[in-house]
Amino acid sequence: MQRKRFSPWPYLLIAPALIVIFAVVFFPVLNAIGMSLQSYDLRRPSQIRFTGLANYAAAMRDPLFWQALLKTVMWVGVGVGMQFVFGFMLALLLNRKFLGRGIVRSISLIPWVTPGVLIGLMWRWIFDGNYGVLNDLLLRLGLIHDKIPFLAQQSTAFPSVILTIIWQGIPFFALMLLAGLQGIPEELYDAANVDGANAVQRFFLVTVPSLKNTIFVTTLLRIIWVANSVDVIFNLTEGGPAYSTQTLSVYVFNKGNTLNLGYASTMAILLALALALVAVPYLKTLFKAQEEAK
Amino acid sequence: MKRTLAFVLVAVLSMTALVAVSAQQKPVTIVHWYWADNPSYSAQMQKIAADFNATNGKGITVVAQEYPWDGGAYSETLFRAVMGGGGPDTSSFKLTSTPLFTANNLLVNLDEFLAKWKDKDKIDSSLYDTMRKASGTKSVYVMPWNTQILYVYYRPSLFKKAGVSVPKTYAEFLEACKKLTMDTNGDGKTDVYGFGMRGAKGGQEPWGSFIWARGGNFDNLTTPQAIQGMQDFIDLYKNGYAPPTAPMDGFQEIIANFKSGKTAMTIHHIGSSIGMVDTFGDDVAAFAFPGGVGRWTSMGDTENVILKSSKNREAAFEWLAYLATGKGQEAWCVATGNVPVSKDVQQLPFFQNNRFMKVSIEGAPYAGIFPILDTTTEWISTIWPNTVAAALTGKISAAEAMKQLQVGLWGK
Numbered sequence: 001m002q003r004k005r006f007s008p009w010p011y012l013l014i015a016p017a018l019i020v021i022f023a024v025v026f027f028p029v030l031n032a033i034g035m036s037l038q039s040y041d042l043r044r045p046s047q048i049r050f051t052g053l054a055n056y057a058a059a060m061r062d063p064l065f066w067q068a069l070l071k072t073v074m075w076v077g078v079g080v081g082m083q084f085v086f087g088f089m090l091a092l093l094l095n096r097k098f099l100g101r102g103i104v105r106s107i108s109l110i111p112w113v114t115p116g117v118l119i120g121l122m123w124r125w126i127f128d129g130n131y132g133v134l135n136d137l138l139l140r141l142g143l144i145h146d147k148i149p150f151l152a153q154q155s156t157a158f159p160s161v162i163l164t165i166i167w168q169g170i171p172f173f174a175l176m177l178l179a180g181l182q183g184i185p186e187e188l189y190d191a192a193n194v195d196g197a198n199a200v201q202r203f204f205l206v207t208v209p210s211l212k213n214t215i216f217v218t219t220l221l222r223i224i225w226v227a228n229s230v231d232v233i234f235n236l237t238e239g240g241p242a243y244s245t246q247t248l249s250v251y252v253f254n255k256g257n258t259l260n261l262g263y264a265s266t267m268a269i270l271l272a273l274a275l276a277l278v279a280v281p282y283l284k285t286l287f288k289a290q291e292e293a294k
Numbered sequence: 295m296k297r298t299l300a301f302v303l304v305a306v307l308s309m310t311a312l313v314a315v316s317a318q319q320k321p322v323t324i325v326h327w328y329w330a331d332n333p334s335y336s337a338q339m340q341k342i343a344a345d346f347n348a349t350n351g352k353g354i355t356v357v358a359q360e361y362p363w364d365g366g367a368y369s370e371t372l373f374r375a376v377m378g379g380g381g382p383d384t385s386s387f388k389l390t391s392t393p394l395f396t397a398n399n400l401l402v403n404l405d406e407f408l409a410k411w412k413d414k415d416k417i418d419s420s421l422y423d424t425m426r427k428a429s430g431t432k433s434v435y436v437m438p439w440n441t442q443i444l445y446v447y448y449r450p451s452l453f454k455k456a457g458v459s460v461p462k463t464y465a466e467f468l469e470a471c472k473k474l475t476m477d478t479n480g481d482g483k484t485d486v487y488g489f490g491m492r493g494a495k496g497g498q499e500p501w502g503s504f505i506w507a508r509g510g511n512f513d514n515l516t517t518p519q520a521i522q523g524m525q526d527f528i529d530l531y532k533n534g535y536a537p538p539t540a541p542m543d544g545f546q547e548i549i550a551n552f553k554s555g556k557t558a559m560t561i562h563h564i565g566s567s568i569g570m571v572d573t574f575g576d577d578v579a580a581f582a583f584p585g586g587v588g589r590w591t592s593m594g595d596t597e598n599v600i601l602k603s604s605k606n607r608e609a610a611f612e613w614l615a616y617l618a619t620g621k622g623q624e625a626w627c628v629a630t631g632n633v634p635v636s637k638d639v640q641q642l643p644f645f646q647n648n649r650f651m652k653v654s655i656e657g658a659p660y661a662g663i664f665p666i667l668d669t670t671t672e673w674i675s676t677i678w679p680n681t682v683a684a685a686l687t688g689k690i691s692a693a694e695a696m697k698q699l700q701v702g703l704w705g706k
Binding site for chain 1: 367370373377393394397398483493494495537538539540541542543547550551554556668669671672675676679680681683684686687689
């Protein structure tokens with residue numbers, strides 16, 4: 001039996017990538033874990049010391065943490081859910097042949113390519129209770145009689161920020177699902193037609209199963225991105241009024257901004273764990289489905 | 295021999311002088327950070343830096359870099375930059391940030407510079423005392439620059455229309471808010487709100503006047519007097535005397551609402567006066583926030599600091615001195631309308647004849663600042679706006695809000 005000769009080349013070749021990943025991902029993560037175990041508040045540098053799980057216990061007792069976690073679930077659930085539904089509808093529309101399809105496809109990408117900060121500022125003016133175009137439109141249509149301070153009252157602020165994130169994310173789903181739709185062999189639809197399937201049956205029995213992997217991956221990616229997103233909410237409301245739009249990532253950002261890095265790190269880690277709870281079963285299901293398909 | 299000695303002596307002295315001159319004129323660059331409320335102030339700061347560069351005669355070049363005030367987040371931006379090993383040599387600064395910066399040993403102690411500074415006495419000694427108090431030490435770490443005292447802007451034409459005269463007491467002020475809330479076109483909807491309330495970040499400053507007017511103070515926010523002040527604030531909103539957007543209205547919004555005629559009164563400092571006059575001409579005036587049981591208005595302050603990371607501290611102090619008592623002081627305060635700290639500049643006709651400056655000076659005796667604690671920045675940026683928004687929208691009562699604010703500021 002011939003022994004394989006050890007070659008350092010593969011290791012050397014992947015070393016640069018590993019070093020970069022360690023520097024920009026693993027080191028900050030380890031650092032965050034370390035800070036979460038300390039009273040790491042830069043406003044009180046002389047009091048920084050190891051405190052074990054005290055920050056985690058404090059988070060469990062913090063009503064704002066639980067409120068932010070609930071908001072995050074709603075933010076992700078409704079936001080990503082609606083993005084998916086409307087994105088799918090748009091993808092189906094763009095998959096049809098019609099005059100000017102190329103232009104419509106390009107225009108539909110605008111929300112996705114617009115920076116989050118700009119989206120936040122733009123929608124802040126759209127929702128403005130005094131000069132906003134949305135109020136003006138609703139008044140002219142006779143749908144409201146008085147202007148609504150969308151971002152200044154708790155009942156409308158959170159739906160407003162969710163509407164904004166839905167608007168932003170629709171093109172991503174549309175684009176990815178459109179690519180998937182174009183990869184479905186026409187023969188499958190022909191066979192379904194021969195079997196007498198109607199449009200709804202073709203959709204649920206041919207289109208959706210064919211896009212299963214795309215749907216899994218895109219939804220997972222959006223769940224992670226939306227859960228971690230700060231820019232849109234921060235530029236719209238900064239988490240207010242009365243913390244009504246403060247998701248966990250915004251809470252982390254606000255705490256980090258006030259230099260309580262220990263507590264901010266703790267909540268960031270808890271958010272990562274919560275996302276892992278969603279992502280791991282999700283990926284397991286995906287891989288299992290792929291194995292079964294082989 | 296004597297001639298040789300004399301020659302050597304002259305040569306050594308000449309060389310020393312040459313070295314001194316060359317050292318003095320060795321070009322030095324100072325990076326200065328500042329914020330500006332509008333493009334015109336921004337241009338003014340660039341001009342001041344250019345003038346200083348052209349006239350200092352010591353080879354100092356100031357590079358003025360602007361960063362957004364962002365409702366107070368400027369201080370945190372500066373802190374992060376300096377903690378990360380970057381940041382400027384000098385920066386504009388707010389007194390409330392002093393504990394954070396001194397606790398992390400980021401500021402240069404100015405005592406030695408001040409001791410040998412010929413213009414030291416041009417600034418009132420009480421200001422140095424305030425700077426010492428803020429640092430929690432016996433040293434001065436921040437260089438006074440200018441102050442802004444909050445007062446009430448109002449529209450005389452709207453006062454006339456509503457039949458209201460300038461309030462002299464707190465009760466009259468509350469009554470004026472009510473009367474100035476008007477339906478001007480008879481469609482049953484409010485077109486003008488009496489008071490342009492600031493509920494977002496920065497709103498704690500005008501809010502403080504309500505607390506003190508009822509006899510409260512910041513040492514204990516849970517007294518019945520302080521709670522009553524909060525209740526007044528809530529009532530203005532609940533009764534519709536402030537725009538419905540007030541819980542999220544910040545600086546830009548209250549100024550826009552006042553300038554568009556949506557509000558009849560709003561509270562800000564002299565820094566807005568030039569823009570107000572540009573918009574309304576003579577149809578804008580000001581009065582000091584009236585007293586009730588107590589009286590207080592916020593004294594906004596802006597200082598400058600030298601960061602510990604600066605390698606050119608002498609040059610940095612030259613620049614700060616120019617801003618405090620030199621031409622930079624006059625140019626900035628004339629352009630922005632801020633109250634100068636230099637006694638000489640205060641005496642200039644521009645300041646003596648300015649109607650808004652008079653109101654600022656009238657408010658000076660009862661002007662103050664919020665307690666400077668290590669909790670203050672978080673209290674201002676997050677706790678106050680969210681707690682007050684909850685109170686304004688009826689989620690919590692005035693007493694509950696004040697309890698939360700007390701815990702947020704004082705920890706108990």
